[in-house]
Amino acid sequence: METESKTYPKEWKEIERLARGVFEQGRGRADVWTHRDGGAETGSTFRRNVEAFDQLGFEARFIHDVTAPELAVDLMGKRVSCSIAIGPMSSVIAKVCDETFVAMAEGCKEAGIIASCGFPVATDTLRKMVQTGAWAFQVIKPLKDRGKLKAEVERVEQEGGIAVGVDVDSIAGLKATGDEPHFHEICTTYSVKELAEVRSRTKLPFIVKGVLSVEDAIAAIDSGADIIVVSTHAGFAMDYTRSSLEVLPAIRKAVGKRATIILDSGVRRGSDVIKALALGADAVFIGRLALWGLAMDGASGLAWVLKLIREEMARTMILMGIKKVGDLHPGCLVPLGPMGERILESC
Numbered sequence: 001m002e003t004e005s006k007t008y009p010k011e012w013k014e015i016e017r018l019a020r021g022v023f024e025q026g027r028g029r030a031d032v033w034t035h036r037d038g039g040a041e042t043g044s045t046f047r048r049n050v051e052a053f054d055q056l057g058f059e060a061r062f063i064h065d066v067t068a069p070e071l072a073v074d075l076m077g078k079r080v081s082c083s084i085a086i087g088p089m090s091s092v093i094a095k096v097c098d099e100t101f102v103a104m105a106e107g108c109k110e111a112g113i114i115a116s117c118g119f120p121v122a123t124d125t126l127r128k129m130v131q132t133g134a135w136a137f138q139v140i141k142p143l144k145d146r147g148k149l150k151a152e153v154e155r156v157e158q159e160g161g162i163a164v165g166v167d168v169d170s171i172a173g174l175k176a177t178g179d180e181p182h183f184h185e186i187c188t189t190y191s192v193k194e195l196a197e198v199r200s201r202t203k204l205p206f207i208v209k210g211v212l213s214v215e216d217a218i219a220a221i222d223s224g225a226d227i228i229v230v231s232t233h234a235g236f237a238m239d240y241t242r243s244s245l246e247v248l249p250a251i252r253k254a255v256g257k258r259a260t261i262i263l264d265s266g267v268r269r270g271s272d273v274i275k276a277l278a279l280g281a282d283a284v285f286i287g288r289l290a291l292w293g294l295a296m297d298g299a300s301g302l303a304w305v306l307k308l309i310r311e312e313m314a315r316t317m318i319l320m321g322i323k324k325v326g327d328l329h330p331g332c333l334v335p336l337g338p339m340g341e342r343i344l345e346s347c
């Protein structure tokens with residue numbers, strides 16, 4: 001891979017424009033599922049995710065000695081270059097570039113972060129990703145066929161996945177604006193006891209993805225989750241929910257140190273990552289940002305996008321006078337609107 005020698009745009013609008021051109025060539029349904037107005041039904045949840053980030057700003061600190069902030073952290077048992085991993089995505093993204101999932105794995109390997117795949121994907125997807133030498137995990141849908149879900153969890157461990165989980169917010173299927181509902185026929189609800197039975201099938205860190213309430217966070221822990229993903233599933237699960245950022249502080253308070261908390265939905269900048277970490281997340285997942293890089297130029301395009309995000313994170317931390325991500329806390333943030341005020345009051 002020659003990311004360093006290639007020239008890519010540094011401006012996010014230009015990266016998104018290039019990616020959109022690729023999606024619109026009709027690559028599977030990626031155009032619909034990555035659309036900037038995407039999200040279930042009215043798109044209220046989808047829009048609110050981005051709005052929540054916009055309503056928070058930073059305490060500026062310019063007189064200090066911070067020049068090279070430390071971004072590396074431990075995540076899923078690996079030392080990663082920054083607090084970002086790729087959110088699991090299904091075969092909807094298979095044609096975003098050549099061999100999308102392998103390209104994702106290679107781009108992540110170069111960037112020193114963790115790759116993933118969702119469900120459904122081609123049966124050899126995770127195996128091929130792991131073969132690149134990259135770290136990868138998989139999140140499986142809460143399948144009606146409970147035996148199949150357990151078998152899938154065991155398969156992820158056998159194939160060298162570093163973590164495995166269930167996206168519990170898919171119980172009634174998913175929907176993107178302008179597309180048919182998906183997956184409702186194959187998904188169903190799981191009780192704490194049933195999730196615990198799934199969890200018992202693997203020694204890997206267990207992820208419960210799609211948590212938007214303190215009650216579900218506690219239920220996830222009771223089922224044996226090591227990692228909770230506070231997420232609106234990119235806005236595809238339930239319309240008219242609060243954004244992930246709004247519910248994060250209460251979930252962190254309730255969970256304490258009992259689980260790793262990852263936030264996703266609406267992360268569009270390195271500065272957004274810093275906001276989530278300051279509110280209590282251990283890391284974030286990115287979905288669409290990763291797709292823009294992959295669409296732009298496969299593995300190299302993804303590595304480029306990840307480099308830009310890392311640079312933005314470092315620059316933001318310099319301008320905050322913060323030496324390492326572990327030093328971030330809610331007091332580093334300021335409200336820029338009523339939603340921002342409410343979020344900070346809940347910390």
Ligand SMILES: Cc1cc2nc3c(=O)[nH]c(=O)nc-3n(C[C@H](O)[C@H](O)[C@H](O)COP(=O)(O)O)c2cc1C
Binds near residue numbers: 033167231286
């Ligand atoms: C095209 C696409 C497919 C996705 N497929 C899955 C999936 O199979 N399983 C899952 O848990 N989440 C899935 N997600 C959600 C992502 O894991 C993640 O929660 C979301 O993309 C984060 O929001 P962002 O795109 O605003 O960064 C998908 C997202 C996109 C955009």
